[in-house]
Amino acid sequence: MDTMGAIPVFVAVVQYGGFSPAARFLGLSKSAVSKRISQLEQQLGVKLLHRTTRKLSLTEAGEHYFEHALKANLAARDAEDAVAQLQGEPQGRLRINTPMSFGRLHMAPMIPEFLKQYPKIRIDLVMDDKRLDLVSGGFDIAIRGGALPDSSLVARRLATLNSVLCASPDYLNSQGYPQQLDDLLQHNCLSFSYSNDVKEWSFSKDNQRHSVVVSGSYQVNNSEALLEAVRQGLGIARLPTFVAGPDIRAGNLIVLFPEYKMPVLDINALLIERQYMPAKVRAFLDFAIEYFGSETPYWEEGIDI
Amino acid sequence: MDTMGAIPVFVAVVQYGGFSPAARFLGLSKSAVSKRISQLEQQLGVKLLHRTTRKLSLTEAGEHYFEHALKANLAARDAEDAVAQLQGEPQGRLRINTPMSFGRLHMAPMIPEFLKQYPKIRIDLVMDDKRLDLVSGGFDIAIRGGALPDSSLVARRLATLNSVLCASPDYLNSQGYPQQLDDLLQHNCLSFSYSNDVKEWSFSKDNQRHSVVVSGSYQVNNSEALLEAVRQGLGIARLPTFVAGPDIRAGNLIVLFPEYKMPVLDINALLIERQYMPAKVRAFLDFAIEYFGSETPYWEEGIDI
DNA sequence: CCTCACTGTTTACTTTAACTCAACAGTTAT
DNA sequence: ATAACTGTTGAGTTAAAGTAAACAGTGAGG
Incomplete structure (x- = not known):
């Protein structure tokens, strides 16, 4: 197939969402990618990509072609991997x-x-x-x-x-140390947007499940940004230990209710x-x-x- | 993959059993195919083909590579077909x-x-x-x-x-017309080698199955050669109508036992x-x-x- | 509304890869 | 011994692939 050589280029354009990022990935210039795609479309006699706006999208023919081209690409990669594996x-x-x-x-x-x-x-x-x-x-x-x-x-x-409930010493000094889970209702409970249970936090203690409804002034889809808000004393949040570990160790963050465990x-x-x-x-x-x-x-x- | 373009070349070499037939198929020169394969082996860092004798064979790595390369080739062809189908x-x-x-x-x-x-x-x-x-x-x-x-x-x-039992008029004149199936045992029954039942011919008449054991002096793996032998009066044979039709029509061959049918x-x-x-x-x-x-x-x- | 930063396209030119031809060595069949 | 095939390799040619630059278009930010 004379089109074989263009397949990785086409697949990259689709996967990276544009000619420019695909060019960067492939180590080619934008014009090289553009020309290869145009040539492929000419060989096939059909348009594969809409490029009327900043965003690319596949034509119907392009979707069909991509489906099989992806398989060809993967199989070619598998072929190389199979040989490399032997080595x-x-x-x-x-x-x-x-x-x-x-x-x-x-x-x-x-x-x-x-x-x-x-x-x-x-x-x-x-x-x-x-x-x-x-x-x-x-x-x-x-x-x-x-x-x-x-x-x-x-x-x-x-x-x-693992995740733990955290607050900064400054926050606790100014807003008071919650003594029971229910006290969290009176606190500013900050949330990670992608979490499944933003409004109701669940814990496990002595094999018993506990839940508390919470609310807060800040919700963000990045756990480091959430960490920063807790560190700055804005409120209380559940933080994964892979984010909070160093600050906990350094005493910048206090772990609350350590006997109440979140699901591992x-x-x-x-x-x-x-x-x-x-x-x-x-x-x-x-x-x-x-x-x-x-x-x-x-x-x-x-x-x- | 920089190796993508070489895949159809490699697959053709394997499928056609050599560089020269693959070159003819691809419309390339022998040296172009040879160079593409050598370059692919260099890129992969491994030998794909033994070429110590006139016959080619795959190395172990070559077998693994071919397996996936074939899939890539087929997928690429499917990609083109998918687009062509839309057209x-x-x-x-x-x-x-x-x-x-x-x-x-x-x-x-x-x-x-x-x-x-x-x-x-x-x-x-x-x-x-x-x-x-x-x-x-x-x-x-x-x-x-x-x-x-x-x-x-x-x-x-x-x-x-459909297949029919045939003999030439000359053969029948010289060797006698078989009156019953069992008479075939006395005749020179010629066979098609690839047939499943070379030595025992089966027929069906009035929903009853009949078999006769036969033997002959000639067995050949080509039905036109078999036809020729029957035409020349060497013996009797079962011939598919797609081979014997014209000679039957022209009277060069006589259909024997037409009421005894071979399986359709x-x-x-x-x-x-x-x-x-x-x-x-x-x-x-x-x-x-x-x-x-x-x-x-x-x-x-x-x-x- | 202007400016900036990005996108993809196209032209002219350069570079590289692919290809052919010819010669060669080797093998097999006649 | 000869002919007909195989695959390899070097030298040279050709075509494809690629780059750089300029351009038009779009969207975001000030």
């Missing part, structure tokens, strides 16, 4: 999606160490709090914290995900199920599990939970 | 395997008429009595007469396949099962069914069966 040394490209905060705080420091150990692996890290689709986004791995939706993806557990969740790696796991994916997972500490994550060391 | 007009390449005799006698005259009607379709007809594997041989369609082995392939019936079989087109049938495949099947005459094939016209 034993992990190599090739990994495209990884991770939530922003976890990515910035823990993936970003980890990955350079991983790449030093595996110099033949290349990583494209995409930090985004939107739960991007693994397949159509072209990801090998998606890092996900908390409960997983049903899907055909395979989950591999990387670490535990997991940080997982989601993978497309395959006949075999490519060596590079396996290497990444093994490294991450050891790096994070699958029993007690390194960010919880020195904290009583 | 309505059948186009693209069809690779068809057919047995030698049926191909020479019936496919070869039919196909030019088909291509005149569908000028955007290209056909690569491979005539071979070996039942080539559809998938790894890269065929869209395989024409098969008679009983089908179990497989994941889809069968589409093209025409009926089918001429089928075998297809890889797909989510949808490409327009070009559908067009080919429809044309063939109409051309052959699915109730009474054109080669049986004027014959009493």
